[in-house]
Amino acid sequence: MQSPLIFLVAARRCEIHDLEQLALSCDLVQAVSGLVHRLQRERGTSNLYLASADARFDAQRAEHVGATRSAEDGVHTWLDGLAPDAGEAAPGGARLFTRIAMALHALDALPSLRAQVAARQCRAAEATQRYSRIVAALLALVFEAADIAVDPSVSRLLVSMFNLMQGKEFAGQERAAGAAAFAAGRLDADGAQTLSHLIEAQEQCLQRFEAFGTADSLRQWRALQALMPLPELERLRRRLMSSPTGGGLDRALADTWFDCCSQRLDLIHQAEAHLARGLKDECARRIDATRAELGDQESLLATLSASMPGEGLPAPAAGAEAGEPAAVDPAGAAAEPLGPRLTRSIVETMQAQSRRLQQMSDELAAVRAALDERKLVERAKGLLMAHHGVGEDEAYRLLRQTAMNQGRRLVDVARTLLDMSDLLPPRA
Template identity: 60%
Template structure:
């Protein structure tokens, strides 16, 4: 029984190690959240600059580059931590090889920033190309956050990571809408295909924010509602309607580019406040879980020590009692199966083992529920990839096809994605 308790204590220590590695990953997620926010601002300023042929937002873009570089330095500073520098780096963060691979891909994407910035400064790329290239970099960073959520070991932390990922993804769609709209206003003429893309982004934002609200918790949800009440939603909707009406031939006033950018930026900055609050809650949740696990480990260690002492005292005492009672015709041996602990202590230890097992099972069930939303995204991403490979579609076109199919059939997007994957052999032949 001493061996059973020792292994129970070892399991608790493993849990603490997992939580500490998870806390380290959450620090990276916070730094990535700030970098994504600054890159989104940089993308928006760059699109106004490009859409106006360099006439607008030159100084604003230069100022934003400084903020983006500072945020990037924050991420790279985290990656210089001593525990990440050796051959055993995979043990320093939870998720090991999977998360480290995502980090490598994100760094590779970030290496493309200087070239992109040079092309924008020289006006060698169009606004839509700029949006796509920034989108690829931000997508790599968001995939890192997704991976951190997918490998999280604590249900409470996992739910917050799922909420944060969906908030960041929804905010990225809002950032793409800002960039596209800024370029349309700055150019002063309608572009039906880009307006259609804005409709897609509006729908995608709504889906992400619904998932965020389902996982963020009551306190963050209250903060989110309060932020929404001060967002310039009426002005944003008015300008958005102008963009959508441009498909009917309505002219766009280039002077409204900055008004659109400022309105969208205010909305995005307030979304970022919710991101910061959620990221802060992540750190606090990790700290609470680690402190609680350490306290429970100390209690179990004390129990193990107490039982070991009790066993040392009880064994000779049982022998003495047994010897004295043997003369009175009583059995000289203790009851079978009790060992040195006795039935009452043995029942307490078994209860402790059962409680630990039930707690771990409950955690596993909660994790499964939190990851269900992530599993849906995996299905959709795989279905998009299949359509892109087999039908030669762009990512946006593949997603739009899935979404339109879901709407026309009255089915959930994840169901359509699963059905598409089931047709992989047929699609592959064509």
């Protein structure tokens, strides 16, 4: 008869395999973080170039395009070394590989976009949307890595990382929109509303990043915040928001705005890099700890095997004759065939693993609650886009405005909308 320990050892080996696959996902997240940062810079300088009447931002844009291409090559090189063998993939691998495919497809649109920007064949707002769609596909990959993570400590760090990257993306969109407004010398009412939404959205993401961050990552974040030009950023934001509709902005402030926002974004990227290193360290720590536990269980299994020779039956107790009945305890029950110490070790091992798995399940449920809320908001946005024919930004604005008007949480409004989806008339 098979011992329960055999299956406990097999479970530990599966857990190590899953953690090793998770470590690969964390490496990919780190590479994607660098590429997103370069894309955000390229988007900002492209907006400056498109919104200005001259070519004074052309060299700056070309420089950032080159840096993005290098980061893109790095991600492709990393993926070339990843063998997407379905038989070796961790749970959720199919979803992650699908997101990778979608991200690569989005990146395929970059050459055409760059050519149109260089020829000034698209407006700044259109370029921002197209760049943002590419970034969104990359961020969705990070979200997927967090959603399929099998270890709660790593999952928590991935959720923190995703929210930091999402908040930085909103800050990058703010940089691009503000740069275009300053370069053009004007900001219309829609642009002001967009900036207001971006400021609020990034603050919400940064709050979630802090909620899921570790003590170490939060200490580093506070130190970086002290270096950010936040007073200067607020002053420039007020200049943007208080300018008369259709004019009144000093074009010379375009460089000042871009540099101020870039300094903040570069510091946020440092926090991303620190968190990415923390992810790798946590994965390594969990793998080492699980391997140590596996070693203990294998030793216990070896002891058990040594005590059950031949037909898998326990060896006779010392001093007992063959065929002699098993000893009985004072209460009349048969003595434990493996001996009390070995039996107790097996039971304690099973109980410890059961408690650990339950704790992991509870912690993962708490972490994934935040991910589930985002899924609800994304589904509600998709419903509004399908039924009202609006873009993603407008759909989010409608949800957010409804939540503010009703004094409710955004996720509660999204849930209500989805619950009523069957009542919505089909789009004509």
